[in-house]
Amino acid sequence: MTPVMFLFAISAQIHAQTFTGTNQPGAGSYLGFTVPSGVTNFSLTVSNTVQAFSYLYVKLGNGAAPTNYDYVSRLDYVNNSVNL
Numbered sequence: 001m002t003p004v005m006f007l008f009a010i011s012a013q014i015h016a017q018t019f020t021g022t023n024q025p026g027a028g029s030y031l032g033f034t035v036p037s038g039v040t041n042f043s044l045t046v047s048n049t050v051q052a053f054s055y056l057y058v059k060l061g062n063g064a065a066p067t068n069y070d071y072v073s074r075l076d077y078v079n080n081s082v083n084l
Contacts, residue, residue, distance in 0.1 A: 021054075030063050045081040046073075056080040 021029025035042055046054045057064035058071040073080035 032063075042084045043081060045079055048075075048077065048079050050077045053077055054080065056082055058082050 017033070019029075019031045019033075021031060044056060044058060046056045048054060053076055055066075055074040056072065057066060057069040059065075059069050062068075064070075071082045071084070073082050
């Protein structure tokens, strides 16, 4: 099974927001947003199952990639989260 990548660029004001992307093997979804100034707790989570799981790459200012990221969560078969 090939994991899917969710590639985030931190750069739309968000509070509690859901993003939808693909979970096709070898595919990635680039999802950009702005974190308002003064935020002290911030989390991104990708829900996963044994049958379909995704990795989470986060990059400040630009699109993330498997070889270019600031934060990453690459666990197989479980939810992946980045908590800042």
